[in-house]
Amino acid sequence: MIFSELYGTYYNTVAAILREATQHPITKEELHNIIHEQAFSESILSIEPCLTSDRWQLLKPDGTTPLKNPPTLPLTLLEKQWLKAISLDPRIRLFRFDITGLEDVSPLFTPDDIDLFDRYADGDPFEDATYIQTFHMILDAVKERHPLSVVVKNRSHTTTPMNVIPEYLEYSEKDDKFRLITSGCRYGHIINLGRIISCKLFPGNYHEYRKTPEIVADKCVTLELYDDRNALERVLLHFAHYEKEAQRLDEKRYRIRVRYLQDDETEVVIRVLSFGPFVKVTEPESFVELIKERLKMQKSCELN
Amino acid sequence: MGILAYNELIKNFDRIRNYMREFYVCGFKSRGEFAGKSARSYDDERRRIESWLGDYLCFRQTAEGKNIFLSINCRLTRHNPLYQAWKTKSFTDGDITLHFLIFDLLPDTEIALSLNQITDEMDRRLLCFSHPKTFDASTIRKKLMEYVQQGLLCTEKSGKIMLYRRAGTVELACTDALDFFSEVAPCGVIGSFLLDKTGAHIEPFAFKHHYIIWTLDSEILCALFRAMHGKQYVRIQTVNRRREHAAAQEVIPLRIFISVQNGRQYLMAYIPHSGRIGSFRLDSILSVQALESCENFDTYREKLNRMRQNLWGVSTESGAERLEHVEFTVRYDSDETYIHTRLEREKRCGQVERIDDHTSRFFADVYDAGELVPWIRTFICRIISIHFSNPELETQFKRDIEAMFSLYGLGGGDRP
Numbered sequence: 016m017i018f019s020e021l022y023g024t025y026y027n028t029v030a031a032i033l034r035e036a037t038q039h040p041i042t043k044e045e046l047h048n049i050i051h052e053q054a055f056s057e058s059i060l061s062i063e064p065c066l067t068s069d070r071w072q073l074l075k076p077d078g079t080t081p082l083k084n085p086p087t088l089p090l091t092l093l094e095k096q097w098l099k100a101i102s103l104d105p106r107i108r109l110f111r112f113d114i115t116g117l118e119d120v121s122p123l124f125t126p127d128d129i130d131l132f133d134r135y136a137d138g139d140p141f142e143d144a145t146y147i148q149t150f151h152m153i154l155d156a157v158k159e160r161h162p163l164s165v166v167v168k169n170r171s172h173t174t175t176p177m178n179v180i181p182e183y184l185e186y187s188e189k190d191d192k193f194r195l196i197t198s199g200c201r202y203g204h205i206i207n208l209g210r211i212i213s214c215k216l217f218p219g220n221y222h223e224y225r226k227t228p229e230i231v232a233d234k235c236v237t238l239e240l241y242d243d244r245n246a247l248e249r250v251l252l253h254f255a256h257y258e259k260e261a262q263r264l265d266e267k268r269y270r271i272r273v274r275y276l277q278d279d280e281t282e283v284v285i286r287v288l289s290f291g292p293f294v295k296v297t298e299p300e301s302f303v304e305l306i307k308e309r310l311k312m313q314k315s316c317e318l319n
Numbered sequence: 320m321g322i323l324a325y326n327e328l329i330k331n332f333d334r335i336r337n338y339m340r341e342f343y344v345c346g347f348k349s350r351g352e353f354a355g356k357s358a359r360s361y362d363d364e365r366r367r368i369e370s371w372l373g374d375y376l377c378f379r380q381t382a383e384g385k386n387i388f389l390s391i392n393c394r395l396t397r398h399n400p401l402y403q404a405w406k407t408k409s410f411t412d413g414d415i416t417l418h419f420l421i422f423d424l425l426p427d428t429e430i431a432l433s434l435n436q437i438t439d440e441m442d443r444r445l446l447c448f449s450h451p452k453t454f455d456a457s458t459i460r461k462k463l464m465e466y467v468q469q470g471l472l473c474t475e476k477s478g479k480i481m482l483y484r485r486a487g488t489v490e491l492a493c494t495d496a497l498d499f500f501s502e503v504a505p506c507g508v509i510g511s512f513l514l515d516k517t518g519a520h521i522e523p524f525a526f527k528h529h530y531i532i533w534t535l536d537s538e539i540l541c542a543l544f545r546a547m548h549g550k551q552y553v554r555i556q557t558v559n560r561r562r563e564h565a566a567a568q569e570v571i572p573l574r575i576f577i578s579v580q581n582g583r584q585y586l587m588a589y590i591p592h593s594g595r596i597g598s599f600r601l602d603s604i605l606s607v608q609a610l611e612s613c614e615n616f617d618t619y620r621e622k623l624n625r626m627r628q629n630l631w632g633v634s635t636e637s638g639a640e641r642l643e644h645v646e647f648t649v650r651y652d653s654d655e656t657y658i659h660t661r662l663e664r665e666k667r668c669g670q671v672e673r674i675d676d677h678t679s680r681f682f683a684d685v686y687d688a689g690e691l692v693p694w695i696r697t698f699i700c701r702i703i704s705i706h707f708s709n710p711e712l713e714t715q716f717k718r719d720i721e722a723m724f725s726l727y728g729l730g731g732g733d734r735p
Contacts, residue, residue: 137663187528
């Protein structure tokens with residue numbers, strides 16, 4: 016069972032409290048801090064009285080515990096099976112993953128049990144030795160915030176050298192690609208890993224530091240939806256990974272506001288088009304024009 | 320019967336699965352619209368979700384009342400906030416006390432103790448409390464066996480006496496792999512459980528096109544994986560959300576189909592009743608019960624493999640007997656050759672043909688050509704010809720395009 020108290024926030028929080036209590040008598044303030052940091056916003060109302068009123072007989076009134084060892088737990092079979100399953104994923108080669116101890120464990124699932132049937136076909140080459148080497152260097156640089164010198168292949172088949180501060184790696188399940196989000200470069204801050212043809216640690220200090228890029232959905236489009244052929248459910252789920260807000264206007268009509276990044280505008284435009292006449296863009300006018308422009312071009316195609 | 324006091328933790332995941340889906344995916348219903356649920360139940364679930372996910376909970380006041388919704392920018396969060404819901408299982412005072420005492424008495428794999436030894440030592444440890452709890456041997460044995468099943472303990476015999484020993488564990492060295500796969504692998508919440516055991520570290524990954532809602536179906540998915548590996552029949556109980564009724568049927572689970580574009584996950588299964596392979600949305604499956612083994616599992620999975628080359632999505636509408644043909648041609652400028660690349664990259668079956676420097680054609684034979692319509696519409700502005708072997712579909716497609724012209728005041732037909 017996935018839904019088990021063994022993996023629960025309360026067990027983890029109490030383990031953290033008892034870990035302290037095996038070292039020294041825990042104070043009320045320490046108790047509060049651990050609950051505040053590790054549990055939910057209202058957990059203080061339950062965990063503290065249960066631990067201090069003898070309901071959970073794990074903490075003595077003096078802040079010590081009858082436990083003699085800091086609490087630890089071996090991995091459950093389910094956890095081991097999941098680890099074994101991810102060890103069979105081709106992308107595991109990107110990581111320094113050790114399967115010692117999992118040799119005799121059967122995987123929870125195998126690649127043959129799953130089919131991501133609409134994933135794009137030109138994903139990154141996760142099993143290519145050069146790609147793996149680049150990935151490792153970038154991952155280490157992200158964690159150490161070490162600047163990098165990269166050379167990127169452009170769409171026009173030219174190359175661009177750039178020095179960047181690596182911030183983090185962004186993975187898209189749809190594209191099956193990693194992008195490096197960077198700062199400190201005037202050529203933009205997103206680099207597709209698949210386009211990197213050379214990557215080295217930047218020697219010395221790199222001072223051209225700019226503010227960390229923030230992935231803030233700064234644009235918003237308002238859609239009016241007519242709920243036929245299950246359009247409402249399809250649209251809401253389709254746009255679920257965007258920040259959005261839905262409002263019912265009447266029995267069949269809904270208003271949906273979707274926030275997105277400027278970089279993703281073309282993608283949002285074609286996603287809206289995919290819903291056909293069930294979705295109409297009402298705001299902003301600039302987005303309405305993008306849709307109208309495409310429709311006018313389609314009209315000129317004289318599809319019969 | 321007295322009214323139970325509010326508890327932040329829950330015994331059963333089903334109800335919260337429903338509420339979280341409503342708040343996250345829909346978010347336009349008011350308190351009164353949660354049909355079939357009492358106002359108290361609604362208030363309790365809302366309060367729980369607020370306690371677990373307060374930062375993401377928003378509300379809007381409307382004429383019908385207050386609408387609660389979860390607003391999450393999935394590109395900013397390094398880990399799925401909805402995983403919190405899986406960490407809220409309730410337990411008894413005895414459960415938690417026993418849990419920590421048992422593993423304290425068995426601190427490493429060197430020590431093995433009998434039930435009597437564990438019971439006696441436990442009593443001694445609890446003497447320090449003013450009203451020490453006493454656990455009878457059968458309660459402790461039940462808990463020990465539960466942990467044996469979970470793989471946390473193992474048993475061995477010493478003469479006639481059963482001894483309990485802590486199971487061996489594995490090192491959790493690679494937090495990078497856990498950070499990544501806890502978000503992209505099926506049942507990723509298990510990776511989140513593992514991350515809870517690691518210390519604070521830099522989280523180097525973010526995720527785009529990330530359907531965090533999938534986690535709510537993890538228990539169902541897990542049960543289906545187990546049945547597939549056991550090559551077993553299952554009885555699934557499904558709900559039709561539009562018609563609000565539930566049904567049960569026996570099927571042979573074959574594979575999980577996941578859409579990374581529309582956010583749906585499906586079970587593809589052989590349905591003995593109809594003799595066909597069909598699909599079931601995971602978010603419509605309420606429960607999975609494993610049944611007996613199926614001798615023909617490999618045959619049915621092979622059949623699905625063969626069908627795959629004519630499946631655009633998950634619909635096997637026409638069965639294997641009759642395929643539908645679809646083809647369309649797009650035109651693009653000299654600086655838009657990426658359109659041909661798009662066709663190649665995004666096609667799931669069928670073929671793409673470059674007719675000349677500005678024209679490409681896609682064609683395929685599929686079980687249900689209607690599944691291609693949303694994708695074909697993404698090429699609106701450059702479709703110069705289209706043909707479906709199903710004439711109704713072709714008429715519908717063209718009528719929909721006309722309706723879109725009309726929607727934006729560009730002439731054309733009415734909204735369908």
